Amino acid sequence: MNLVESLRDIVGPAGLVDPADAEPLLSDWRGRYHGKARAIVRPSSTEQVAQVMALCARHDICVVPQGGNTGLVGGATPSEAGDAVIISLARMAKVRDIDIGNDTVTVEAGCTLQQIQELAASVDRLFPLSLASEGSCQIGGNISTNAGGTAVLRYGNMRALVLGLEAVLPDGRIWNGLRGLRKDNTGYDMKQLFIGAEGTLGVVTAAVLKLFPALRAHATAWVALESADAAIDLLARCRAACGDALTSFELMSRSQLEVVYQEVPDTRDPLDGASPWVVLIELADPSHEAPLQAMLENVIGTALEDGIALDAALPASEAQSAALWHIRHVVSEANVRFGTSVTHDISVPISQIPQCLAQTEAKLLNAGLVEGARFLYVGHVGDGNIHSIVLFAHAVWAQVTDRDARVDAIGTIVNGMAVQYGGSISAEHGIGRAHREELSQYKSDVELDMMRAVKRALDPKGRMNPGKLL
Amino acid sequence: MNLVESLRDIVGPAGLVDPADAEPLLSDWRGRYHGKARAIVRPSSTEQVAQVMALCARHDICVVPQGGNTGLVGGATPSEAGDAVIISLARMAKVRDIDIGNDTVTVEAGCTLQQIQELAASVDRLFPLSLASEGSCQIGGNISTNAGGTAVLRYGNMRALVLGLEAVLPDGRIWNGLRGLRKDNTGYDMKQLFIGAEGTLGVVTAAVLKLFPALRAHATAWVALESADAAIDLLARCRAACGDALTSFELMSRSQLEVVYQEVPDTRDPLDGASPWVVLIELADPSHEAPLQAMLENVIGTALEDGIALDAALPASEAQSAALWHIRHVVSEANVRFGTSVTHDISVPISQIPQCLAQTEAKLLNAGLVEGARFLYVGHVGDGNIHSIVLFAHAVWAQVTDRDARVDAIGTIVNGMAVQYGGSISAEHGIGRAHREELSQYKSDVELDMMRAVKRALDPKGRMNPGKLL
Incomplete structure (x- = not known):
């Protein structure tokens, strides 16, 4: 046979x-x-x-x-x-268990993220992971890549949402680690190795996931700022004033907004003036009665008085709030219409964001790699994760002859600078094939040796997803 | 030499x-x-x-x-x-860095937990880990044992509070993984192995820890309940109504309270009547203005109307609130005065707590192991973690002849039943020497094999903390 x-x-x-x-x-x-x-x-x-x-x-x-x-x-x-x-794993999409009293679901790897979000909503709970691809990405992939997305500030990465795992090891044995426990100190936490391993240690087949109370109150604000430093100051004020209700804190540069307003007809700036930066803030709470609007008005009012914020719009209706989020959501689409984006997925300590971005711009300009291009920034500031984009208009890119080399050279500077500031070259997208070669430049030999030792321990013949990650 | x-x-x-x-x-x-x-x-x-x-x-x-x-x-x-x-590690107690903008501190392993709590408070932040031994336990030990404590419901275990680690490997090489990043998807997350490894993979020498906004508003309630089932129902209601403000949700059995009231003179029940169970609930928020008292009154009022709660005390002053927490804090002291405690540190899915406790009691009674003893329960219900105590009065214990065997036999039933309900034999205390032999009875061969493979990979000669954990 x-x-x-x-x-x-x-x-x-x-x-x-x-x-x-x-x-x-x-x-x-x-x-x-x-x-x-x-x-x-x-x-x-x-x-x-x-x-x-x-x-x-x-x-x-x-x-x-x-x-x-x-x-x-x-x-x-x-x-x-x-x-x-x-x-x-597409055909393994069963829901094995819903335990409302434990706030957990046990699902197979092939369930889409959206299926799990809907499952949680059906029992009046929230599964907070949220990504652009949620309609088709599968939870096994979310686990294997430790997915991030837009709710990390409050709920953490995928890693924080997994209580138990089932995986098939390279030799074909099944590991049943489907425990729905919030506390379990009985040895090495093996599931942590499979989370983010990109399929290089085995196949994740099922997981026990944490559920949270459904969110019933929301409040949104659009705040104009002079600098990225002001964004970090405002973030600290929001955390102190609004506590865990702070769900999103998204930074955008004026350069990014200009591209959106130019390319996407149904968008317009909610404020007069053209501040160099804006943040889009979202608060949410399980209780209908949480005074989120008042909290947000309060913290932003003080920031305006103290000169931290330049101006602000606090939408009074859901439609107005949706219009603000629409601007954030059409960023990629706008950039595609405008030209060619060289994008990066770096993270640095939050306090280092302003300096890191400024130094990186200076270095790219000095290196002569970005003539005629624009620097755009869209960031999950609360996670230290900035999508740093060098955008070339179609006409400019058409005149670039060494395109692949140009993309690489820009990436080398952006990623190198992130690491210099104590950061990561891949905050949420992973390594895969794309960054495998780079990894050895940015990780220490000691750490790479440990990673290889773990790989050899669990997959001695290197048969699992070869050519990825390590 | x-x-x-x-x-x-x-x-x-x-x-x-x-x-x-x-x-x-x-x-x-x-x-x-x-x-x-x-x-x-x-x-x-x-x-x-x-x-x-x-x-x-x-x-x-x-x-x-x-x-x-x-x-x-x-x-x-x-x-x-x-x-x-x-x-x-006692002499390695330096604070290497405080990064307020990143909400992190970098500290050496020998810093005491209390030192770090005070450090956080000095910059208007919270380091939430809190344990009975916080004045003398060291953060390196907290990391190596993945410490739990009284704030896990809201902030997670030690694992959730560590962003980066520095460790010395068995061969003497230093791994510098001191990254202060909330997102970093660049390969296996090696720090996860050292957290909870009980020193069997290397020596943790320093860590980057997360800080949180300081808490400025508090509200406390003492709620009388008919059953452990009612506690789980009330927990779900509190989570939905109070969201992340819910900081503690501690269950105590009437049998435990009776011992406290009998043995500790300055304690008295805040309620008339003698409900079989009580929960002590604490809400906290960074904002002075958070309407915590109203939230708590509201959710408990509804629980009383719905027959979930029997009675409740909501202290109006800090002194009254402290008196309630005093009852919780003197539990161990009261039990020592009363007699000999055979204690356990199990966790099960929250939904399984009532059945697991009832079945365990029945089995202990059937086995004839607990004549003249009392069953006491003190639990972090929101974590599924119950300290299940069999308490023998001094006079009763004096007549037990097979003491060590009795303790072991009780432990076998309590732990075995926890595992049968999908639980853990050590929720927060670890394995160490105490539970090493038991571990092989309760973990699958596949999981033990993986743990041993990881141990061999990082400590091939088995020289790190031998005779512990594995």
Whole structure:
């Protein structure tokens, strides 16, 4: 029996992807990475995943786990060698348990994020992870990439939302770590290794996730600022005044807003004047009666008096609030219309953001890499995570001859400067294929050695998602 | 040069503990575990720790790291073999950095928890970890045991409060992972392995810790309940109504309160009647103006109307509130006066608490292990963590002949039942020497194999804190 027949025996005909339908699973959704595979299976149970993994172990075959395939760093695309089996988790989408008294759900890896958000809402709870791709990304992928998104300031990354895991190890054994416990000090917390491992240690097949009280009160503000320093000052004031109700604190540069207002017809600035920076602030609370509007008016009023804020708009209706968030949400679309973006996903200590951005701009200008381009910033300030964008208008980019080298050179300066300021070259997107080579420049040998030792300990033959991360 | 001379060369005379002063470091503070050591050093810098570790590596000598030595499971006590060197972190107590804009501090492992709490308060921030031993326990020990305490419901365990770590590996190399980042997806999150490893993978020497806004408003309530089920219902109502302001939710059984009122003269029940259970609820918020009292009155009022709560006391002054917390805080003292406690530190999914406790009582009664004893419960309900206590009056215990066997037999039933309900045998105290043998009964072979593989990967010769955890 050849490999494909053996796999079909395990997963059944419905679990084997026809080569004619394979293309979407062999490249990433943006089309930047392409690969080949010996076979693609869609098991429908953990037992089937385990059998596939054991088969691959016996025949020394590499395995690439794949979720919704919405990643940005090529982590789910197999290599060109075509020697790997892809295990897609798409058919493992059962909800195994809802425990309202424990505020947890137990779900299989193939559930989409949106499915889990809706599941939580159906029992009057919140699952706070929220991403642009939530309609198609899968929770197993969110776990394997330690996904971030727009609610990290309040609820943390994916890592903070996982209580238990089930995973199939490279040798085909099933690890049942599906504990719904908030406290458990009985040895090394093995789930932490699988979270963010990008499928290089095994296949995550199910998880116990934390739920939170549903949010019933909201308040929004748009605040004009003179500097990024003022944003950090205002963040501290909001945290002190509004406590955990502070859910979002998004920074945008005027340069970014100008591109939005120019490219997206239904947007307009809520304020007169053209402050160099703005922040969009959102408060939320489970209680209808929380006085969020008053809290926000209070803290912003004081910031205006103290000269920290230049001006502010506090929408009185949900429609006005939605119009402000619309500006934030169409940023990527506006930039695509305007030209070519060279984007980065850095994080630095919050206090270092202003200096890091200023120094990086200066260095890029000195290096002569950004003639005719604009510097745009969109950031989750409370997480220290800034999407730092060098935007070339179509006409300018058309005259750039060394495009790949230019993108790399810009990235080297932006990422190098972030690390110099104690930061990270990948705050939320991961390493995958995209940053694998760079990693060794920015991590210490000691840390890389530890990571390799852990990899060898759990995947001695290096068969899990080869060519990614390490 | 013999070992002690070589060690003195590294740490200086002040860094070597005189054998005459060694006794307190060779047993745990409760005097339950005793051991011997070849030498005890108190390095004053990470560099010195690294040199000591390298020396021990060259000579194949085991190392026992020790913090404030306040643990409950013997994790910091060397074995009787006397072949290990103890590294005490007590002299490494420098604050390396305070970054208010990033809401972080970087501190050395030997800082006491209280020192860090005071440091945070001095910059108008909160470091939320809080334990009975906070005056003497050290942050390195808190990290190595993933300490819990009374603020976990709102702020999480120690694990949730650490952003970065510095550790010395078994071979003497220094890993500098002192990053103050809230988002960093660049490979396996190595710090997660050291948190809760009980010193079995290396020596934690410094950490970057998260700070939070200082809390300025508080509200307290004492609520009488018919059942543990009602406590879980009330917890859900408080979470929905009060959101993140809910800081503590402590359950006590009437049997526990009776012992307190009998043994501690300055305590008295704030309510008439004798409900089987009570919960002590605390709300807190950074804003002076947060309407916590009204929120609490509201949610408890509705619970009284709905028959969930039997009665309630909402103190109007800080003194009254302190009197309620005093009852909670003197629980251990009262039990010691009354008799001998056989205590356990289990956690289960919150929804399983009532059934698990009832079934455990029944099984203990059936087994004939608890004649003349009382069942007492004190629990962090929101964490699923119940300290389940079998209390024997002095006169009763005096007649028990098989004391050690009795304690073990009770523990086997209590812990076994917790695991049967999806729980943990050590919610917050760790494994150490105390639970090492039990661990293999309650963890799956797959999980134990993974833990051993990680141990071998980072400490191939098994020289770090041998005889603990694994």
